[in-house]
Structure formats: structure tokens, C-alpha cells
Amino acid sequence: MEIKTLEIKTFTSEPLRLIDENGKPLFDFIPEDFGLSDEFLVKMYKDILLTREIDRMGWILVRQGKAAFYISIGGQETAHVASLYALEKDDFVMPFYRTVPALHVRGANIKEIFAQTMGKDVDPLKGRQMPGHFGKKDINTFVLGSPVGLGHTVAMGVAMGIKYRRENRVIISYGGEGSTSEGHFHSAMNFAGVFRLPLIIFIVNNQYAISVPRKKQTASETIAIKAKAYGIEGYFIDGNDALITYLVTKKCVEEARVNKKPFLIEALTYRFDPHSSADDDRKYRSKEEVEEWKKKDGILRMRKFLEYIGLWDEQKEMNYRKEIEEKLNEVVEEIEKRGLPEPKDMFYEVYVNTPWYLEEEYMELNNELQEE
């Protein structure tokens, strides 16, 4: 069967989409037309659902006092998972904090993600960072810092490395729409445009940067159109539509890989939860607005679509939810028993060769610990 090429327009005013809010195709197509197999679609849906459940567990850990803080992907799972699906194993990911619960798609060990959330000794970051900052070298996923937008600039440098070594890889850098106001976004876009770098900046536009709405973030018609001034192609897509998100990201990734050129993708979505466990979103948006967007949930849409084409049903949903619930409970139970990271490492991992004063400071702390 011939695979049809989807016509994907740049710089649209309305987000591109393939399925409507009730999960119905917007025109007459079947997923196979675009090379999407049944197996692929079901797997992607399951991963989106798993991401939601990992996220719910994060909130539970905060409420139980087992994590000091939580920052959520709730509502934005589809945009993250479907775009991560467009990458190859060798490609790089520069996550932002909301990407973290979706990193199992890259092969991240869920135990390690929860160890990071709870700051346990089996955290690959050794308990150094707040929850939501996970990254892992063996899955080509960098460790992020908290300053918004910083990852874009650094990802641009990684893309320069890929180009220098003439490798067939790309890097995708995630950020919220707020990150496009930072100088880092400008630096990354400007350099990527000038040097023609295999960089995809993927903006998860959840319409709020903590409390500041999208309209107060920029007067630009869309975020995607910002790419134009940098000589970069920009795409505005419905981030709650898994199919368009996957297909557009895939197109950009493959073109970036072959032609060494950057792309900007803006995925429109919505944050269901407060910015973080330290935020109260009732102060700046109505309950009605949140409820309205919950009806447009990407998970719901994908489920309805799969049901519509006969790949999913209530029984399958129940079975899968039960399976992941058991799995997550088991993982959390195991990780919460773990101890704290080793204090010594904190001093010995600032530099490769630890300076004399850090050795002295460690001795000072260690003596105090011995006295206790």
C-alpha cells in the first residue's frame, strides 16, 4: 500500500490537526495512509496513559510528604510522548521539567525517575536536584537546570557538535511558551539559523507561564511564526492531537537529520494542574476554563480515536490501567525504602580532581556526622 504524504503547512494561524475533539478524523483517512500501524498507535496511546499515571503518582508523593515538590505534565502528555516518538535512539533530548514523566518513552527507568523525585540514593543525579530535573546519559537525554530557556541555547551547541562530526543525529529541545521570551530562545534560534543546525525546538504552549497568560507573554500572532525572522520553518500544531504531533515532529526530525536545518514547533495544549505543587492556579484562571480544556484532553481524544477505528475498548482500558497502577505502586514502594545519597559525593563531584578546600569541608561535615 502506498503511503500518502500529508501536506503540512508552515506558519498557520490555526493549529494543524488530524482528529477533532471527539476523536473523529477531520477528513477521510486511515492511519495506515501515513505509515502508522495499529500496533504503533496502541503503543503510543499506552505510553501517553502511562505518562499521566506516573504524573498522578508524583502528586501523591507530594501529598504524602515523600517528595518536597512536584511539577506536572498533566494535560500535556500527548504533546511530549507523540513528539518523543518521532526520535531515534541515537538522537538527543534536552528536556524541560514537564518532559520528565514522559522520558520512559526514551527508555528511562521509571524507578530512577521516582528516585529522582524522592531524592534517593538510586537517583542517577544523586539527589542533587529538585524533582522534575531528571536526565540520563545512556538514553541520550541531558540533565536540565531550572532556569527557563537555558536548555535551548545549550541544545544548539550540541547540534553544532553533531554537524561538526557530520553525524546523522538531531537534538530536540523542549520548553514552554514562556521560554520563548528568554534571550536563550533568541540565541538558540539565531545561531541555529546561521549555522544550519539539526535542532528542533519544541514549544509546549500550555497557555500559561505560571500565572502569566500567553497573550501577555508575546504580541506575536503565534509562537511558531517567531521562527520566520531567523530563517527557520515554524509549525503550529494541536499538541493534544497525537497523530499530527507525531507526523509533524517526524517530518522535522528527518529533514533536520538529512538537510541539517533547524525547526520550531509550537504545540498548543493546556496545563490541567497548577504550575507546581507550590502554585495555586485558582488565583489566575477560572475553574470553568480548566474544565473546558479537560474535555479536549489529548488522552481522551486518542482513546476515542482508537475506539472509533476499533483498536481499543473499555475492557482493554481497564486492564491496562490496572496493570500500570500495580506496577507504579510496586516501584514506589521499593524506592521509598531507599536511603539518602552519600554526602561525600556532593563534595567530590564538583570537579574531577577535588580541590584541597573541598576535601577539608567534607572532613568538617564528616566529623560533625561522626559526632552525632
Added chain:
Amino acid sequence: MKMTLGEAIRNALDIKLSEDERVLIFGEDVGKKGGVFTITEGLQKKYGEDRVFDTPLDENGILGMATGLALYGLRPIAEIQFVDFIWPGFDVIISDIAKERFRSGAQFSVPLVIRSPYGGGVKGGLYHSQSPEAIFAHIPGLKVVIPSNPYDAKGLLISAVEDEDPVIFLEPKKIYFAFKEEVPEEKYKVPIGKAKIVKQGKDITVISYGYMIHECKKAVEELEKEGISCELIDLRTIIPFDGEIILNSVAKTGRLMIVIEAPKINSFASEISAFIAERAIYYLDAPIIRITGWDTPFPYALEHLYMPNVKRIKKGAKKLMEGF
């Protein structure tokens, strides 16, 4: 071979470019022009535009690029045209470069060098003259290196490029081409973290670095004739600084003077003072003296009154000899 400090730096860059294909050099005007101070002159022609290249006028982009390249496994050397212009990229330095190893549980690291001319004495006014080494020294995870002569400049820069951790390499622009010294043509390294005794002495320990070493040398020579024997130490590395050499010297002389160009408050001179006050106050025969730039922004017309000079250093030494 006789070389200036600037030529010695160019020579070090040349050596690293030739022996390690991971080394890339970039910044504003470093390509065709060879840098505003001609430090990278000829390198693009010799190694190609893939290895030595110009960037857009954006220090944040330059430093972000360096960080990404280092994460990727290369050995970038970024030039910031004047260290006074580094601040748009400070977030990259403080939030990523300095913390990459620590924050990732040592999964990642960013071995890179940021080269930048610093310091006064060239009538550069507020924004072509500053000495911000203490600002970088305050950030755990960075190394800060300042050479004072051609031999050290070459050896320290080669060490910096080969270091597994990020190094801020500040070059005293006033003496880029001020004098020539014998510098071996072959590769050699000067270790980071080790100070050097420039001149032995018994009465006063003088700690300095960068261009100020030369003002100190002149002052120390004159003082010697006047019967005051100074031990002059070139710190060379600001962080991690060589505490041992300072401590040993102060234990011997009992008097400490620190001479730097930067403003006094919260300067690295303050750190050295505190270090000695904490560990060796019982050796001291006089209060510690800091000879520094004034706590004002760096002035243009009155530059000669701002920077420490032989007169101020000598005056400090005489005060030290008065004791408590």
C-alpha cells in the same frame, strides 16, 4: 623562541588545534580578522572554517554553543572579546557550565575554556577594563586562571584545554604585546592550582597575579634597595588557589600584602586575607594590607589614579613594616 604573551597564547591554541580534532575556536571576529587583539590570527586559514569560526554578536549564544559542544564530547575554546561583555552569557556559566557535573551526578561534564581579555591600563573605560575574577571564583564548579607572562600563559592554557572541568582563562590585555620572553616552541604544561614564587624574600609576602605582578616586581626591586625584602608570589590560578604556598610564605615573613586591580570589597584579595586570618593570624606581625582598585566602576580619564601602582605598593609595604 622569544614570544609575547599574546603570541604564546596563539602558539598554545595552534598546538591544541593541531593535535586534537575535538578543539574548536569561536567567538566574535576570531575568524578572518583573527580577533580584535589578533590572538587567533592565521588560525582559521590554517585549520579551516569548521575549526575556527566567527559567531553572531551574542555572548549568550557563544557560551551556550560552547556548553553544548562540550556536552557532546568536543573541546571548545570560546573567546569573549572583552570580559566586560560576558554578562549576557552569565546564566549559561553560572547555571549550566559550573553545575553540569554536580547536578547530573557526574553523568555529564563540560570541559571547555572561556578565554577573555581582562583588566585595565589600556584606557578602555568602564567596559574594556574590568577585573571580575572574584565573581567567577565565587561559583563552585569553575576554575579561574590568570597568567602574568608568556611562559605561564602558554603552559596554563594548554592545561586549561586539557582539563576535564571548565576554565575561565583571563588574559591581561595590557601586557599582550608589552614584552617578549623565552618560550619553548614545543608543548609543555603549567599546572592549574599551583602558584609560583617570583622572588624569594623574608620580610613581606606579596600576593598578586596578572598585570599587577609587573607593578609588584618594580616595587619589590625598589624596596629591596631600601632594605625591605619581599617574597613575591604569582598566584596564577585564582580557583582552586594554592593555599599552601601562601601559608608557608606568610609563616616565614609574618606580613601579608595582596595586590590586585579589582575593587576591594568581596575581591579575591579579601578571600586570601580571610584565609590567612583564619589559619595563620598568630604568624602575623602586622595587619594584612590589600592594595586594590577603588570600589568604584573603572574610570576612563583617571585610570592612572585607579589602578594600583609602584607608589601605592611601596607605601603599603612600609606600613606593614610598622607592625601593629
